[in-house]
Every structure is written in C-alpha cells, then in structure tokens.
Amino acid sequence: MKQDQGISLQRGIHRWDLILLFINSVIGAGIFGLPSKIFALSGLYSLLAFVACAVVVMVFVLCFAEVSSQFDKTGGPYLYTLTAFGRLPAFIMGWLFMLSRIFNYATLINLMTEYLPYFSASLGSPGVRVICILLLTALLSYINYLGVRNSARINNILTVSKLLPLTAFIFIGLFNIEPSLFSGGKAFELPSFTASVLFLIFAFGGFESILVNSGEIERPQKNIPFALIVSTVVIAIYYCLIQLVCIGSLPGLATSDRPLAEAAAGFMGPWGGGLIVAGALISITGTLNVLLLSGSRMPYALSLEKQLPPVFTTVHPKYLTPTWSLIAMGAAIAIVSLLWSFITALAVASVIRVLVYLIVCAALIKLRKQNANTSGKAHFKLRYGRPLALTGIGLSFWLLSATKQNEIVSVSVCILAGLVLYFIFARPKAGDKG
Secondary structure (H helix, E strand, O other): OEOOOOOOOOOOEOHHHHHHHHHHHHOOOHHHOHHHHHHHHHHHHHHHHHHHHHHHHHHHHHHHHHHHOOOOOOOOHHHHHHHHHOHHHHHHHHHHHHHHHHHHHHHHHHHHHHHHHHOOHHHHOHHHHHHHHHHHHHHHHHHHHOOHHHHHHHHHHHHHHHHHHHHHHHHHHHOOOOHHHHOOOOOOOHHHHHHHHHHHHHHHOOHHHHHHHHHHEOOHHHHHHHHHHHHHHHHHHHHHHHHHHHHHHOOOHHHOOOHHHHHHHHHHOHHHHHHHHHHHHHHHHHHHHHHHHHHOOHHHHHHHOOOOOHHHHOEOOOOOOEHHHHHHHHHHHHHHHHHOOOOOOHHHHHHHHHHHHHHHHHHHHHHHHHOOOOOOOOOOOOOOHHHHHHHHHHHHHHHHOOOOHHHHHHHHHHHHHHHHHHHHHOOOOOOOOO
C-alpha cells in the first residue's frame, strides 16, 4: 500500500450501478415501518403526503443534479462547499457528513439486531448483537477493500434482493385491496399533513451519500443527473404503491408496529410476513454497505485537500481503494454501533441532512456566478435553476424550523468538535479561500 502518488481511485461505478446505488441508499428500513406512522397522522391523505414529499425532494434532487455534474473528483457535498464557499465551511461540511454516515450506520445495524428475534428468540441476546455488529461491519469493510466494482456488484445484488419482496408485496397486495378501507377516516388537517411531509423527507433522503464517490463514477457529468432523476422517480412510485396497499389491506394500519409484515401475513399467509422481515434485513444490509462505501471516501477527500493527515490518501495499488480511510471509518462505525444501542443519533443525522441540502442549493447559485464568464466542461444545467435553488433553500429553512432544542445542541457540539479538528489539521495557508 502506498500513499497517493499518481494512483487514483477506479471509475468502476457505471450508469445502472449508480441508479441501483441511489435506490439502495434511499430505500432502507424506514419504509418497513413508515406507512403506519404517516397513516396515523394523515389518514387517507397520507397518500397525498407521499406525493407532496416526492415533489419537494425532486427540487433538492434537481439542484444536486446540476451541482454534482460539475465535479468528477471524490468528495461530493464537501467538494461543492469547498469550491463555492472555501476551506472552513467545507471542512465543517465534510466533518458533519462523516458523522452522519457513522450515526446512520449505528442506528440501522442496531435496528437490524431487533429484527433478528422474529426468526428465533435466542437471536435477541446481547452477545448476538455484538457478534452481528462486528462480523457484518468486518465483512462489508472487506468487500469495499477489494475494490469498488466488488462493492457495486454486491450493492446490485442487495438492491434487487430488497426490491423483489417489495415488488411481490405491491403486486399481490393490489389484488387484495378492500375498497371499504378507503371510505371515511380523518378529515384533512394542514398541521398533520405538514408533519407527515416533514417526516417523509427523511425517508426520501440518502441519495447525497453516493455523490461522495464521484471520483469512482464513470462519466459523472452525464450519469449522475440521469441516475438521480430516474432513481427518485422509481423510489416515489414504490413508496406510493406500498402506502396504497397498506391502507387497502390492513384495517389496523394506524396502530401497527410492522405494517408491511402484518399486511403481507394477512394476504399472503405467515410466509409473507417472514418474506417481508427477510426483505427488511436485506434492505438494511444494502444501506449499511452504501453508508460504508460513501463514508470511507470522506477522510480520503479531506486528506487530498490537506485537511486531514496525508495517511488517508493511501490508495491500494491493486484494488484502488482508500485503504486507511476505509479502515478508520470501519473502526469508528463499529465502536459507535456498539456504544449506541438505540436510534439516539437519528435526529442529529436528520438535521445534518437538511443542512447539506441547504448548502448545496446555495452552492448552485454561487457556482453559477463563479462560472458566468468561464467556459468550463459541459455539465447538466437546470432551466429556472436559481428559482429552484431558492425554493430548495426556503424548504430547508421550513424543515429546520421543526428542529428541537436538544437536536440543535447536539449538532452545535458536533460543529464545535469539527472546529477544533480544523485548527489542528487544516489551518488555512496563504492563498486559500476561507
């Protein structure tokens, strides 16, 4: 293994790999429990909430599509912030992004251990939890170590495997809908509907993770915008149909803890519930792989810009993967996952996600100004890009207005820790921005 001296990461992620990566990063464990929570808030209007949320998320996706198409290096939102706003804002962005990957991973892998007792009560012991966290993290780290093509292949298998039970659920469920379940119910209430859309924003999020890997994506200027838009449309269709089937096949939807599993057991029999739980486990594994893949590239990107020690630019000469960056991220993920026994970090990760969306929308406006008089590489350019970016900024502030005080404190502590690291590792030099 050598430090990066002309060795670059392999561009092994092709167009359809990228679409499946985006789908895998967004469709996680949430959709297996989400329908009941949204139905409890909005009743039959929960279907409309899914549609409204898809429209809101598409605004963010289109802004990401333009900004991301201007970059072909590893870093994603960190690199966009660096180019638009300078070193200090970029470091904080990169630092928070790393933390969100770690916290999300810890949340999901602990959620996975809660699904295991469905098959056998003995799988719910603390010892099984520790073994599951360590073995699965080590396995996914090793897969990613062997090269991005191996990780992409595993991702493709996991994505198809998670979509198969969901597709079966939708297809069979549509033929078992009871029309009577769509009558009556709660009247439309704007506060409840708004809360539903806010909640769903986070179920549609996660696509930004893959953009960190732009340095490993084939023809990113063309493939990223295409894959972002296609995957978002596919995800929206799946989510809306899943909610439709849940409403039409599960009378007690509002109070269900496992709505998809209970609905499937109702119209497919006991094996249907098992199929959905298995699908949830596969879904979580797929999302964990994406989180590790994207998270492990962030120390590498920061190190390339001399904002972390140079050891993180080490690239394996054979596998072309960022070796020490991957090892460090895998170790941090395993430690936090063992210490976090519940979904404590989810709120912090959600606030960070909205901050990322806000900054990227602002970066679109700033980069258009910077590039106004230059003739750089051709990239995807939105019609009405500035109004869309301003709309995205407004939506971000709307979402952040719902942030609770303890979440603000937690994110502030994370930012303060990042500032300390910045002044240790990444003090600006003469000529640097910010």
